Amino acid sequence: MSTVDSVSTDILIIGGGPSGLATAIHVADLLKQKGLTRRVLLIEKGSAIGNHIISGAVIKADVFKELLPDVDPSEIPLDSKVSKDSTLLLSKNGSIKLPFHPPYMSNTGNYTASLGEVCRFLAKKAEEKGVEIYPGFSVSELLYENDKLIGAKTIDTGVDHHGNPEANFQPGTRIEAKLIIFAEGVRGSLAKKLIRKFDLQKERNPQVYSLGCKELWSVPEGNIQAGEIYHTMGYPLNLHEFGGGFVYGLSGNRVAVGLVVGLDYPDPTFDTHDAFQVWKTTPFVSKILKGGRLLEYGAKTLPEGGLYSLPKLYADHALIVGDSAGFLAMPALKGVHLAIKSGMLAAETALFAFEKNDFSEDTLKQYETLVNTSWIYKELYPVRNFRQGFAQGMIAGAFHFGGQLITGGAGFFGKLEAHKDSEATRKLSEFQGKKFKERFRDRLDFDKMLTFDKATDVYYTGVNHDEQQVPHLHINNPATYDAINIKEYGAPCQFYCSAEVYELHTDKSGHQELRIHAENCLHCKTCDIKEPGDGITWNVPNGGNGPEYKYM
Ligand code: SF4
Secondary structure, three states, rough: OOOOEEEEEEEEEEOOOOOHHHHHHHHHHHHHHHOOOOOEEEOOOOOOOOOOOOOOOOOOOHHHHHHHHOOOHHHOOOOEEEEEEEEEEEEEEEEEEEEOOOOOOOOOOOEEEHHHHHHHHHHHHHHHHEEEEEEEOOOEEEEOOOOOEEEEEEEEEEEEOOOEEEEEEEEEEEEEEEEEEEOOOOHHHHHHHHHHHHOOOOOOOOOOOEEEEEEEEEEEOOOOOOEEEEEEEEEEOOOOEEEEEEEEEOOOOOOEEEEEEEEEOOOOOHHHHHHHEEEEEEEHHHHHOOOOEEEEEEHHHEOOOOHHHHHOOOOOEEEOOOOHOOOOOOOOOEEHHHHHHHHHHHHHHHHHHHHOOOOOOOHHHHHHHHHHHHHHHHHHHHHOOHHHOOOHHHHHHHHHHHHHHHHHOOOOOOOOOOOOOHHHOOOOOOOOOOOOHHHHHHHHOOOOOOOOOOHHHHHHOOOOOOOOOOOEEEEEEEHHHHHHHHHOOOOOHHHHHHOOEEEEOOOOOEEEEOOOOOOOOOHHHHHHHOOOOHHHEEEEOOOOOOOOOOOO
């Protein structure tokens, strides 16, 4: 049997998105300035940097001047400067352009971009600065010694579905590190374990999320200009569903379109992917896509809870950055600039710790101080209650938001609590409204020209998973799953999953069972978040498995 490989490093960064790469670049710069030599190692589960990255995206680009002061801004692969920026209220058959931007939603000076492209560029810069980057490796386990975090381990490969070694068994590599940066993106599976083990969410709101489905299209010249962007409110969402759509014009006659929906909706049959398809049938969106063709599809969750949902950002030997922590500015849904800045502040904390040669939480708490005195805090503080205000619906949300605008964010009731999205889902017997399919009966016949079923969309993700591995989606309590999640809730996973991973199979005798097509999984984490009773756990699959996004 193969023996376990072991490596050691000074800093281990888990995740090659904007926050992890910003940490890597900035810490390499700071170490150089101080004449210090330290090993910085970044591990990414995607087969290449950028392949698991998906975002709208319209980016506040000023942050790149802070991260890469010596780089000519024209080198950064942003797509187009925002040239036209409008918000529309949609109905089934029409739209009204609002004469103003809702507060905090102006995009003047921002850029459309493929975040995957930006990350590929940042990875090159990090490597030039001496950072070691290893894509295609999944980190599946944290290593402790006497309850002290000492490192992490990559996943064992060459195992059967039960984890038993097979002929090509390869044990994972132990990576011992003085400091671990958790940059796994939204609902990181290791960050989740760390937060639970050290109770880092104590006395803070639980995180709440949304799910965004996105398609990239090539459209005929003239349908939309590069830099022309639209945000939509209203149809197809009702007053109990928080969210909206986006249309971002890109260079080369391409357009990114998407629908983002808060996961605190009550309907157990609600389907964000299908709602996205319905949204595309509105006259405003369908006109832009007319004559075009689909290039790519993808899905991801976003952490929407804001300042009050941030966990304690540090533990002994650990810092949490970017989406893994929940840095996202509402209502603009912007997180890339915050992810980069949080990575830079983590890098500054890392340098401080190296200079003291102390990686205890007493030293690393400096990171939270830096965050709380930075522009991250200034940006998040006025909207600290924003998302919680909409938990009771759009009308209550508008009332709360009005109060927040005139009180600097406090609103009429001070700090608003948040509740886990999985608790918002109603049982079939309790849900009073019209179910999703009844609402959109006339628009769910997808034509594969403008609208697509999930299986077709999944084809446009390049997703792939090894057959030979322990399934990475885990039903936590099979004993109660059938009786509660299937019978009482109607298996909501078959609807909310953006990639048709979950299928409720009914046999001839009427017995129902859940079948899991893990090979389709886009790593959006919705099932880990939204399943009633926290019934499903998402674990990392083998390294290099998952979607292969090109320009998302
Ligand atoms: Fe997302 Fe879970 Fe479906 Fe994978 S299985 S695509 S993580 S909801």
